Amino acid sequence: MKTTTLHQHPVAIALCQALFPAGKRLPAADVDAMLGLLDEQLDGHPALRRSLLAGLTWLDHRHRFFHGRAFRQAGARQQSRFIEKLSHTPVSGKLLRLLCLPFKAIYLLDERTAEATDCRPPVQLPAQLERFRWQQQICAAGNCSDDQTLEADVVVIGSGAGGAAAAYELACRGLAVVILEEGHYYDRRDFTGKLSEVIPKLYRSSGATIATGNATIPVPVGCNVGGTTTINSGTCMRPPQAVLDQWQVDGRGVFDADNMAPWFEQVEAMLKVQRATAEAVGPIGDIIDRGAAANGFQQRHRLMRNAEGCDGQGLCQFGCPTDAKQSTNVSYIPRALERGAFLYCGFRADQLHRQGTTINGVTAVGINHEGKPIRLSIRARHVVVAMGTLFTPSFLKQQGIRNPHLGRHLTLHPAGVVNALFPDQKLGNSRSIPQGFGVADLAGEGLMFEGGTVPLAGHGLLGNVYGRNWVEQVENYPHTAYFGFMIRDTSEGRVHRGPARGIPLIRYHMNRQDFRLFLRGIETLANWYFDAGASEVQIPGPQRIETLTSKQALARFMKQRHKPSDFLITAYHPLGTARLAATPGQGVCDPLHRVFGYAGLSVMDGSCVPSSLGANPQVTIMTLASRAASQLADRLLTDGEEQTPTQQGECA
Structure with a gap:
């Protein structure tokens, strides 16, 4: 079947001419080149192409309904007036906005547009990067031929702020650690600054995660080695001591300044905070x-x-092109691998292994280079779930974990x-x-x-x-x-x-x-x-x-x-959906981050944070995870096995 192209589509041509006239500094759009580029980007995405073509047909017929002739047949002034009037209607205005979005994006991402608006020149990518020994301990699903079975002391699911900090702390204590990450591993050569390339790579659902209620709130999160730390702005703040004091009053753990200061300092040193x-x-x-x-x-x-050493390229949310930002793909993950941990990326955790209420491993699924499913089964003494506030509760529920607070208390x-x-x-x-x-x-x-x-x-x-x-x-x-x-x-x-x-x-x-x-x-x-x-x-x-x-x-x-x-x-800081608590009647995890009612299972990510902070949370998440992982290491190295946390959790 012949594919309908946009650069010869009369409605697409007419729409672009109406959308992008010449301004004071910006010339009128090169419509043929712009639509040709959009055609290239839609290759391999037939559903998106069909949706866009349907939208163009809708616009053409909508104009015909009101004015007796198709949009493509109208003059430039009438087309502009029609678009302006349509934009103020409740339903059609939203459809128009969706229709125009890809055309606007192509125009904005053009280097000539960027130059005319005083934007920084394109990122200069390194021709090659130095190879490090720790990179040999990264295994991508795409490079696997067969199913694999592993054994470890601890498997950590997630490589963001919580998972990476926990993995580093556990590996430093000599434990055998495997890190599972659903996203892929990228380095500076992938951080091109071109949003059309990096957003699908680094953001879950290309950044389209939203919260709905009395407002529609985008909540973008990462899906890559480094998680959301790869795409955040790099701000590092300790939580207010008053918030920590309240957690302690509520029996969620020991959070006094003397106890917490060394852990905050350790995290800030790792991140080179300044x-x-x-x-x-x-x-x-x-x-x-x-x-x-x-x-x-x-x-x-x-x-x-x-x-x-930041040089201010303004691309913090799209992968730092110089590695100045110490997101966990640059800081914690390499350090954990240097200390013996292994990273398996492109693998999605699928099923926890359990015997009664004891968790003793996990199976993950990836896609290999032939496009076939590949399974990775890991037997472990302990599983740390660090999939993030929005995904940890869903995963735990799918595994049969029951707690009335799981998935609630989202801030x-x-x-x-x-x-x-x-x-x-x-x-x-x-x-x-x-x-x-x-x-x-x-x-x-x-x-x-x-x-x-x-x-x-x-x-x-x-x-x-x-x-x-x-x-x-x-x-x-x-x-x-x-x-x-x-x-x-x-x-x-x-x-x-x-x-x-x-x-x-x-x-x-x-x-x-x-x-x-x-x-x-x-x-x-x-x-x-x-x-x-x-x-x-x-x-x-x-x-x-x-x-x-x-x-x-x-x-x-x-x-x-x-x-x-x-x-x-x-919103950029989802927290609290598997919060720490003194009892299962108040939350999901005890003060040592162990899931109530289950041995061998902990949560160490933003979902554990008991309440809203009023401060950018990555330092808090890393600090809590580091401390909890250290305590977990003590138990594994001393006792050799985990006890099931019951109604009253130990205090940290």
């Missing part, structure tokens, strides 16, 4: 510093990060963003780190301000605008300031099994208390921008961007009735 440089932070730091100071805020600072640190236009200043958004400055005066009340600059593609895909207005928005990228905040939420959500493995159903309803705090973040940040000299402030929402040109306009906006779904809300 304060971001002013050069890496860029002009946004000066803008926020100036605006916050004008409003009386004192705790203004460059953030602590795990990126020694997210909902985050908001406010943008501002500084037309006379180039902000170097692609030449600085996305999150390097913070303001902490309201952290005690649950509101932490942190940078949140997005790449050009994110900027251009934000908002429901088209044609000349959209081209103008893209051209303003060098002059658009991005900054954000997160809240220490009291709301709780729940993770359910989704329609397919790897696609969880996440339900989260932001309560009134949290939403009031969210609105306070919006108003506070907008005022900072105005006092720093912004010509306009932009408050993004899912359907439109609210543009304000004065504090008076801001005050009027804040007096309106709002709901969470009016704002662009994101």
Whole structure:
């Protein structure tokens, strides 16, 4: 069957001409080249191609229904007016946005567009990398010919913040450790900075993980060796001591400062944590510093990060192209392998081995180079599940683990963003780190301000605008300031099994208390921008961007009735779905991270964190996992076998 191409499709041609007219600096799109490139990217994805072609047919007929002739037959001005009118309709506006998304993405990812908007030149990839002995201990499913059976002391499922730290600690104690990772191992040569390449590699479901409730909240997570640490912004913060104190009061373990300090210090040393440089932070730091100071805020600072020698390429969320960021694929995993651990990547944990309530191994499944399933069976004295907050509970439920708290108590640190236009200043958004400055005066009340600059593609895909207005928005990228905040939420959500493995159903309803705090973040940040000299402030929402040109306009906006779904809300820190507790009536794991009621099974990832932190959690997760793994090693080396944790867990 002949494949319908886009570069000769009359509706696709007409749509691109309407979407991408010439601007002040950007030329009109080279439609033939753009559609040819989109055709190439759709090769091998017939379902996506069919969906796109169906959308073009819908647009053509929709125009015919209202105007008596097809969209492709209309003049340029009528096409533009039709798109603008359609964008404001509740249902068709959403369909139009989905239809235009791939075309906009191709335009934004073009090197000529990047050059015209003052973006950094393409990443210079190394021709070759030094090979290390520890890399011999990485086995990819694609390189396996036959099923394999292994024995180990401990198998760790997951290589993110919790799993990697646990594996390192266990290997350091001389235990035989196998790390299982569903994603693949990538190095600097794969971190090209090209979003169309790296997002499908590094992000689960290409970043399309979302929570639904009274707002739709994207919750992007990683699926690669390194997990979400490979795609986070590198911010390193200890949790507030008040939060740790409350955990101790609740009987979830010993978390006093004297007990925790050595563990935090160990993690921070491994990650080479240090304060971001002013050069890496860029002009946004000066803008926020100036605006916050004008409003009386004192705790203004460059953030602590795990990126020694960072050169500010602004690609932290897409794999660091220089390995400066000490994500676990650069820090903990190589160190664990140096100490004898083995890493099997491309293998998805499928079935726990159990005898009654004792867990003694796991079977994982991968796909080999011939496209055939390959099974890896590992017999182990202990299994550590570190699949992450959104996937650990689903996996445990599938294995028959029963606890009323499993999958509940989800917190997210909902985050908001406010943008501002500084037309006379180039902000170097692609030449600085996305999150390097913070303001902490309201952290005690649950509101932490942190940078949140997005790449050009994110900027251009934000908002429901088209044609000349959209081209103008893209051209303003060098002059658009991005900054954000997160809240220490009291709301709780729940993770359910989704329609397919790897696609969880996440339900989260932001309560009134949290939403009031969210609105306070919006108003506070907008005022900072105005006092720093912004010509306009932009408050993004899912359907439109609210543009304000004065504090008076801001005050009027804040007096309106709002709901969470009016704002662009994101979340990057899911926690709590298998939380630590004193008893199984309060949580899933005891203070030693052992799953209540089962011997040989622990959880060491973000799902164990008992409550919202109000601080970026990777250091906390690594610290808790390191300490728990050390205690596990003590038991395995001393007792030789695990006892089943019962109603009352031991205190750490």
